[in-house]
Amino acid sequence: MQIYDLIIIGAGPAGITASVYSARKKLNFLVISLDIGGQAAWSGDIENYTGYQFITGPELAQKFHEHMRKYDTPLKENEEVLELKRLNGVFLVRTNKSDYNSRSVIIASGKRSKELGVPGEKEFKNRGLTYCATCDGPLFASKDVAVIGGGNSALDAALQLVKIAKQVNIVNKTSALGGDAIMRQKVEGAANVAVFNDSQVISVTGDKFVSAIKIKDNTGVKNLSVQGIFVEIGLIPNSAFAGEVEKNNKGEIKINLRNETSIPGVFAAGDVTDVPEKQIIIAAGEGSKAALSVFRYLAINKF
Numbered sequence: 001m002q003i004y005d006l007i008i009i010g011a012g013p014a015g016i017t018a019s020v021y022s023a024r025k026k027l028n029f030l031v032i033s034l035d036i037g038g039q040a041a042w043s044g045d046i047e048n049y050t051g052y053q054f055i056t057g058p059e060l061a062q063k064f065h066e067h068m069r070k071y072d073t074p075l076k077e078n079e080e081v082l083e084l085k086r087l088n089g090v091f092l093v094r095t096n097k098s099d100y101n102s103r104s105v106i107i108a109s110g111k112r113s114k115e116l117g118v119p120g121e122k123e124f125k126n127r128g129l130t131y132c133a134t135c136d137g138p139l140f141a142s143k144d145v146a147v148i149g150g151g152n153s154a155l156d157a158a159l160q161l162v163k164i165a166k167q168v169n170i171v172n173k174t175s176a177l178g179g180d181a182i183m184r185q186k187v188e189g190a191a192n193v194a195v196f197n198d199s200q201v202i203s204v205t206g207d208k209f210v211s212a213i214k215i216k217d218n219t220g221v222k223n224l225s226v227q228g229i230f231v232e233i234g235l236i237p238n239s240a241f242a243g244e245v246e247k248n249n250k251g252e253i254k255i256n257l258r259n260e261t262s263i264p265g266v267f268a269a270g271d272v273t274d275v276p277e278k279q280i281i282i283a284a285g286e287g288s289k290a291a292l293s294v295f296r297y298l299a300i301n302k303f
């Protein structure tokens with residue numbers, strides 16, 4: 001079986017940037033990813049990626065993709081890594097389709113949406129209930145929708161939906177919306193937004209598609225009639241496949257300044273790590289650092 005110098009897991013901002021640096025260092029590497037662009041492709045308007053005063057998430061993801069493709073990067077797309085382990089001095093990366101061997105690995109698998117865990121969520125997933133406003137928002141033109149959550153992801157979703165939906169109901173379990181002040185002001189200033197603070201979703205109901213959610217606040221239980229539900233209650237790291245690698249209590253992979261994990265030869269970058277801030281520009285920078293650290297590791301540890 002072929003042994004690569006490096007396998008990069010994930011093709012979001014961190015993985016794609018690691019791939020560009022690896023290609024320029026002429027490493028023999030492979031990228032394995034479920035999708036291209038990661039969370040960057042889900043965001044609506046991006047106004048904080050240097051060099052672009054304004055760009056949408058899908059447009060930036062497309063630019064990242066083109067940059068990666070410029071180097072004819074070997075890519076296994078729509079493939080999910082299920083296990084990473086050491087075997088006979090090399091790393092075995094097992095996916096849902098095949099096994100691959102490598103001398104080093106960069107884990108850049110980012111985060112995924114948290115689920116509500118209430119009755120009706122699973123039944124109505126993709127039948128009115130979704131975790132991605134950018135992907136599915138346009139399906140809810142002139143409809144009443146609910147956004148669940150009160151942080152930046154929820155505000156981002158609400159800001160996209162105010163332009164599309166008839167009414168946007170934000171269901172937030174704390175006493176006030178969080179997130180960035182600038183986004184909060186835009187949301188609170190929109191004419192078609194209602195905010196339900198101190199409220200928790202109890203269940204999702206409907207027939208073939210979502211027709212309502214039940215929410216509970218300190219006055220009791222009420223029914224909100226909606227045709228769309230956008231769950232934006234936070235994210236969890238995609239790190240379960242890396243069983244041997246040390247993580248913090250949130251499941252984020254612990255790294256040092258050189259993006260080294262607890263296992264020599266395994267590096268990590270971006271949102272899947274314990275780096276404090278989760279942003280596109282930070283993930284991209286971390287991806288480049290990880291690739292340069294791999295290059296140094298391979299040069300020192302001659303195989």
Ligand SMILES: Cc1cc2nc3c(=O)[nH]c(=O)nc-3n(C[C@H](O)[C@H](O)[C@H](O)COP(=O)(O)OP(=O)(O)OC[C@H]3O[C@@H](n4cnc5c(N)ncnc54)[C@H](O)[C@@H]3O)c2cc1C
Nearest residue numbers: 010012013014034035038039043081110111270271279280
């Ligand atoms: C709604 C929303 C809006 C945002 N807006 C902004 C913004 O305006 N500005 C900003 O700077 N940041 C924003 N962010 C944050 C930013 O998108 C993330 O910080 C950034 O995308 C993290 O990059 P990453 O490469 O580490 O991980 P991700 O973007 O999460 O990419 C992870 C990659 O790994 C792949 N993957 C996951 N698990 C596996 C597996 N088991 N096997 C194979 N592949 C796998 C995924 O398919 C994906 O390609 C936003 C995030 C969200 C959710």
